[in-house]
Amino acid sequence: MSDISASDYSYEAGMGDYFALLKPRVMSLVVFTALVGLLASPVPVHPFIGFVAILCIAVGAGASGALNMWWDADIDARMKRTAGRPIPSGRVQPGEALGIGLALSGFAIVLLALATNMLAAFLLAFTIFFYAVIYSIWLKRATPQNIVIGGAAGAFPPMIGWAVATGGISVESVLMFALIFMWTPPHFWALALFVKSDYGNAGVPMLTETHGRDATRQHVIIYTLLLVPVAIGLGFTSIGGPVYLAVAVWMNAWFLKGAYDIWRRTDADCEADKHRVEIKVFKVSLYYLFAHFGALLIEAALRLYGIGGWS
Amino acid sequence: MTLQVEHELHERRKGRNYGLGLILAGFIAIIFGLTVVKVLELGNSSKFERFDHVARPQLIPEEGAGE
Numbered sequence: 001m002s003d004i005s006a007s008d009y010s011y012e013a014g015m016g017d018y019f020a021l022l023k024p025r026v027m028s029l030v031v032f033t034a035l036v037g038l039l040a041s042p043v044p045v046h047p048f049i050g051f052v053a054i055l056c057i058a059v060g061a062g063a064s065g066a067l068n069m070w071w072d073a074d075i076d077a078r079m080k081r082t083a084g085r086p087i088p089s090g091r092v093q094p095g096e097a098l099g100i101g102l103a104l105s106g107f108a109i110v111l112l113a114l115a116t117n118m119l120a121a122f123l124l125a126f127t128i129f130f131y132a133v134i135y136s137i138w139l140k141r142a143t144p145q146n147i148v149i150g151g152a153a154g155a156f157p158p159m160i161g162w163a164v165a166t167g168g169i170s171v172e173s174v175l176m177f178a179l180i181f182m183w184t185p186p187h188f189w190a191l192a193l194f195v196k197s198d199y200g201n202a203g204v205p206m207l208t209e210t211h212g213r214d215a216t217r218q219h220v221i222i223y224t225l226l227l228v229p230v231a232i233g234l235g236f237t238s239i240g241g242p243v244y245l246a247v248a249v250w251m252n253a254w255f256l257k258g259a260y261d262i263w264r265r266t267d268a269d270c271e272a273d274k275h276r277v278e279i280k281v282f283k284v285s286l287y288y289l290f291a292h293f294g295a296l297l298i299e300a301a302l303r304l305y306g307i308g309g310w311s
Numbered sequence: 312m313t314l315q316v317e318h319e320l321h322e323r324r325k326g327r328n329y330g331l332g333l334i335l336a337g338f339i340a341i342i343f344g345l346t347v348v349k350v351l352e353l354g355n356s357s358k359f360e361r362f363d364h365v366a367r368p369q370l371i372p373e374e375g376a377g378e
Binding site for chain 2: 014
């Protein structure tokens with residue numbers, strides 16, 4: 001024997017494996033909504049401080065993703081969609097994910113406090129706690145409403161962005177939170193209706209499996225009805241305006257029509273057209289969130305030229 | 312027995328080490344940038360000039376004005 005070959009015994013994780021722990025796709029939505037919360041606020045922020053704040057929020061979100069993967073490694077291994085994640089595939093050790101999650105959480109929270117203010121840092125800390133502990137550890141395996149309450153974790157970023165700029169919480173930031181919070185259930189359940197999931201095998205209660213598909217269709221229409229006043233109401237606050245309102249009315253009518261179509265359908269309809277309506281509504285839900293936050297960004301840009309908002 | 316210099320493991324660790332190096336360099340740049348921005352945002356230089364461990368009576372308006 002002349003060679004020493006450590007790679008025969010253990011896989012050496014690369015930077016890409018560690019980066020995958022941070023759930024980059026989720027992070028991109030977090031960055032976008034936090035940025036809108038920051039830019040829509042009436043208080044200007046120095047561009048460098050704004051950049052650092054968004055980076056901290058993104059890293060904090062990534063850290064909570066790593067903590068989620070650490071805790072959920074057992075169920076991730078049992079589901080096809082998640083079996084390739086760094087921990088179940090053996091590329092990263094669970095302890096490493098826990099260490100990275102905790103260390104990055106600490107760095108992100110402390111740096112955000114130093115760069116901006118304590119409220120923003122507290123909200124980021126609470127978001128990480130909410131996603132890792134309340135959602136991942138407690139609710140995800142306990143109730144089919146997990147996605148409703150867990151959606152709050154994804155709804156905090158624009159509120160944190162707003163707090164970075166203003167140092168406070170206001171009706172605008174609460175409504176931005178509520179918009180994502182109320183949007184998450186119909187968005188997710190539309191997906192659950194057409195994707196053959198193996199959550200059941202993994203012991204995770206999902207509404208489609210615990211209460212059936214008809215109950216899920218009902219939930220989609222109910223939550224969409226609750227979402228509409230939140231989305232429209234945001235248009236009448238200081239960050240809304242004619243552009244936002246026009247986008248909101250159009251997108252809500254579109255989304256509501258889709259939710260109604262889903263509600264009227266049966267399993268036989270779904271089988272007949274291979275979930276055509278559910279797939280379409282899921283896509284609409286993606287445009288829905290992007291359009292609302294994009295419209296808030298346009299209103300903020302117009303205000304720079306004195307033509308945005310209601311004044 | 313010889314250790315191969317260019318083993319695949321070294322290449323992999325090289326990537327990790329460069330990655331960590333870049334992250335640390337970025338962290339230093341962020342702290343430095345934040346310091347510059349925070350100090351400049353103070354506007355009035357007397358707010359930070361006094362912390363240089365040298366007696367600066369002119370920075371104290373009441374006492375410095377009469378001298």
